[in-house]
Amino acid sequence: MSDVPWPQPVASWTAGQPVTVGFQADGAAHGGGHCQFAISYDNGKTAAIVHKVMEHCFFNDPLDSNTAEVLEYTFMLPANVPASSNAQFIWIWTNAVGYRELYTGIADITITNSGGSKSYTGKSAIYPNHAGYDTIPEFGGDYTTGL
Numbered sequence: 001m002s003d004v005p006w007p008q009p010v011a012s013w014t015a016g017q018p019v020t021v022g023f024q025a026d027g028a029a030h031g032g033g034h035c036q037f038a039i040s041y042d043n044g045k046t047a048a049i050v051h052k053v054m055e056h057c058f059f060n061d062p063l064d065s066n067t068a069e070v071l072e073y074t075f076m077l078p079a080n081v082p083a084s085s086n087a088q089f090i091w092i093w094t095n096a097v098g099y100r101e102l103y104t105g106i107a108d109i110t111i112t113n114s115g116g117s118k119s120y121t122g123k124s125a126i127y128p129n130h131a132g133y134d135t136i137p138e139f140g141g142d143y144t145t146g147l
Contacts, residue, residue, distance in 0.1 A: 008108075009085075009107075009108045009109050009110045010107045010108060010109065011089070011107065011109045011110075012109065012110045012111075012112070013077050013089075013109055013110070013111050013112075014077070014111070014112045014113070015077055015078065015079050015080065015081045015082075015083070015111060015112065015113035015115065015117065016076070016077065016078070016079030016113075016115075017076070017077055018074050018075070018076055018077070019074065019075060019076075019077045020072060020073070020074040021037060021072070021073050021074075021075075021089075021091065022071060022072045023058070023068065023071045023072070024071075025068070025071055027068065028066045028098075029058040029059070029065060029066055029067060029068040030066065030095035030096060030097045030098045031059075031063065031064045031065065031066075031095065031096035031097030031098075031139065032055065032056045032057050032058050032059040032062070032063065032095075032096045032143070033055075033057050033058075033093060033094045033095045033096040033097075033139070034052070034053070034054045034055065034057060034093070034094045034128075034136075034146060034147075035052060035053040035054075035057035035058075035073075035091065035092065035093045035094075036049050036051075036052045036090075036091070036092040036093075036125050036126070037049065037050055037051040037052065037073070037075065037089070037090075037091055038050060038089075038090040038091075038092065038122075038125040039081055039087055039088070039089060039090070039111075039120065039122075040087065040088040040089075040090055040106075041082070041084055041086075041087055041088075043088060044088050044090060044106050046124065047088075047090045047124065047125035048120055048121065048122030048123065048124060048125070049122045049123045049124070049125055050075070050077060050078055050081065050122060051073070051075035053073060054147060055143035055144065055147075056143060057070075057093060058070050058071070062141070062143050064096075064097060064141075077111075078120065078122070079113075079115065079117075080113075080115070080117045080120055081111055081113060081117065081120045082111070082113060082117045082118055082119060082120060083111055083112050083113040083116075083117075084110065084111050085110050086108065086110075087108075087109050087110065087111050088106050088107065088108055088109065089106070089107045089109045090104065090105070090106045090125060091104060091105045091106075092104045092125055092126075092127060094128045094129060094136050094146065096138070096139040096143065096145075097138060097139065098138070100129045100135055100136070100137070100138070101129055102127055102128060102129045102130045104127070128146060134146075
């Protein structure tokens with residue numbers, strides 16, 4: 001992970017307002033799994049969860065498929081996330097089916113907040129199936145695996 005931001009943020013978000021995150025349709029969905037959506041203010045060294053989709057990320061119900069049904073999530077950005085011209089949005093996905101992998105993406109964003117919040121305390125993001133973290137086994141039909 002680089003400490004050098006992109007020249008321009010890819011999105012500008014407002015605290016307390018809805019945010020929509022989309023995914024490309026051509027990716028392998030590996031039966032869904034657990035997704036975390038997080039915000040970082042230190043170039044990804046730490047991340048606080050702002051939304052999560054557990055068990056069926058990319059699907060409406062349990063489905064052992066490689067083709068995603070859900071390619072967009074809209075959630076409310078917490079009203080108390082601080083403003084920043086150099087924040088990062090982090091997406092973390094633990095797949096339900098297949099090799100024990102960890103998928104993640106990070107994007108530079110800006111956040112506005114007229115309320116003047118100075119900090120946000122959310123649950124820390126976890127990185128299962130990554131060095132130093134627990135391995136979550138293949139779900140095998142039990143979509144509560146790893147919860």
